[in-house]
Amino acid sequence: MVLEQLLRKEKENAILLAMGRELASIRRKEELGPLLVQQLKNFSFYSDISIAKIDRENPTTFSSFLVNEQSPRMIRADYPKMRDRHHTFPDGVFEKALYSKVPVRFDLEDMVKKGPVPSYVKFMLDTGTVEMFGTSLRDRNVAIGVLFTFSPKKKAISDFQLNIFEGIGHLLGTAVANIMANGQIEQQLGEIRQYKEQLEEEKVYLQQEISSNYAFEEIIGSSGPMKEVYEKLETVSKTDTSILIMGETGTGKELLARAIHNCSGRKRRLMVKVNCASIPENLIESELFGHEKGAFTGAHERRIGKFELANQGTLFLDEIGELPLHLQPKLLRALQELEFERVGGQNTIKTDVRIIAATNRNLEKAVYEGSFRSDLYYRLNVFPIVIPPLRDRKEDISPLAAHFLHKYSQKTGRNVTAISSSAMKSLLAYSWPGNVRELEHLIERSVLLCKGSILKSVVLPTEMGLSNVAVSGPEILKTHEENERDHILHVLERCGGKIFGKGGAAETLGLNVSTLNSKIKKLGIQKANPFNEI
Template identity: 45%
Template structure:
């Protein structure tokens, strides 16, 4: 009876500890998300103290891993009074800890009295990291160990449950993401300072181009170190190694496709194919065969068998771009393919099974699409597993200088130009512009500017307030699109929503039926009636 009561008491104690730890995770997530680079190390120290107090352990340390991944440098540490601080671990002190553990993918739960084979020779180093029992948790970015944490008891052996280790790993990921952001920002500021010193007669307010901006960023093609992008990186790094569905949201031109390719490159499927389907570019009668394939003779004009995108992406990744454009009847088949991993080609009763990782991209408000009956609620819930929102450029203005440098360097190479700096006045204009076209719009403007620039300092091709992507012109374009939409709707009503045939809307509008369908998709027009 006493044993049952003891077990029940222990369970209640664990529940309370998990509850407190979950609250701590939420607090730390908010604190680090809003921290400047100068505040981060201090906040790491405070976080370690809160962890020690919450878990009732002896020491908690946050380590930086050296570039060659062999040495550990203590960044911050909180120790109860009975323990001495440790400031570093070298390969000579502990080759097992330095090489094997920090290059691993999982936390290691070790007791000194029962250390694993290969670690016994390093007992002194283990004692440095903790008293009796400890957890070693490495954290990786793009496959490289960059930091780690150790959690140590002082006077008693303790079993750390998988549930506890999982929570501690989440805390470590939050702290590591903030620390890495601090390092990137410091490196960028140092680079700017160095280049200004080397720029000779250039004015202090000019922005000199660096030799190679790619080395400043973790991922090729994703440029930025703003807080908004750091949050994207953290989520991307968390989900990339899994096989979970990722829902990528964001306005047109924010870089959703680049993010999808990066997730694939960081995943365990990166040796396999990544297949992209632009659902908005396909006509309704072609979408199904494109996704699932067709047999020869499946319909008129089908003269040969075609393998669908799901089959092509087997064991790899399938990117569904603008998937909200899919018709409702096809959404049901897509739900089954995602959920069960099986489908049939058009014209075939044989079920095909595949193993595909889904990345779903959309610029639409999915909840609004569901509420209006244009998108299946069950499919929405199936896709909304791990959403990542790409921020619009107006919410990451601090990244504009980095993006401008990247695009100028890119177009310098393509056009054999030698643009070496950007004046403060040009950069000010770029920073003030609202960027309705987001990163893609910025890229196009920089491309035109590089074309017209004579000399080594970038000149804008036109005044941004007069550009066709400006606010006034954007409103005019919106009005023009609205006029076109109303005209097409009027003709569709007149033809009872018939598109094809001699009495169809395409003939009255002077368009090919597929062109009309494309315009309807772009303007958000969906068939409301079945033609009689």
């Protein structure tokens, strides 16, 4: 009898020693399940398993650490909910196995007959389990979870089998603790990599922003329409409310967005700009949400998108009206749920951004025409701000012109200190279809051409012959769009159809190339015109 006991103990030790060596090599949870199932089968014990762990965040609850993904239970519609649930204990079951020094047997049918049971016990019984065993998992003598095994029928279990099961529990506690620690380290390393990527992106972005030389104090004007804008800015800037800035090209929508950001609680973080009109359609999604390595041809490395870069800051979506229709639902989801996935990625990324959008289009008309989603429009148009065109606030022309004169006099090293009254009259008489941007570029050009300290004349487009068309008979009044179309046509004609580059139409008009191209398309200026090089 004694010899038999010694031989059995030696066999137990040999089995557990071999398993200990195998467990020592396990670093990932995915490798653990198959090993456990095989070992339990080797000594004819129940091989349908589950490991439950005490939650790190809340020590009064437990949840699944590892489950048998081959179990018939998986076909149940409520299985994912039960698998992912966090259960509160003590519940009469989990803590019995957790704190016991030996494996605990549970007769599920008998438990249900005697009274209320935890939901997972009822679920297991409903899916065919009638008996289960639980053994405590310990790390450095601290209980961290339970290994459960399940059976659809009751059968006699020998002392040898229970001893092996108990021994597996002792070995498994350290292995599970190591896997959890490795998982936490991997998560922390991933976060460090992500923060490093974000810092690199922020560094590049800040260098670009510094070189752009933005300054929100360039919002100049004390006219009635601008005072209304300032009042709205003061009302909304310190909130996280979404803002839609509307106004014609060149009115200063980006400067206003930057002023709102700089007056907000997010001013110590980035304001990230995305120009929806200047990015190729097939790259906009990647630009907004980032992409994983290999997500598409040319994606040689993972890159974070503007939503991640703007986390805890402000995301400025310029020319939002040009966003392709098929991408609008993805943007809407990111705005509503504050989460997204990188292109080619599976993980959902949370973000905290304040949205400011801007457009020179009539979005209500675009919604009616079906080129812009109504739900996205209403999500963006929480607090609309309309910047008036320069022709509707002519009293601001004089201070603006003086500001630009000082700016470009210093920048070019010229001593131009004032604008003559005749030149100012010309500025006040002009309609400024390009708004403040056109005024700025005209003053810059005039400073370069000025021969003395006083700017005595300015060369307006009418004086260049661009719209100096003789009209006989009754005066024909044209809409603003018609005048703008004629003006662009004249500039294109003078520039020989050249749009970008030095001496191109975009430079002459004081517009971005992408904005001018959008206007050409919107105003129906066709390539069939003499300017077939557009």
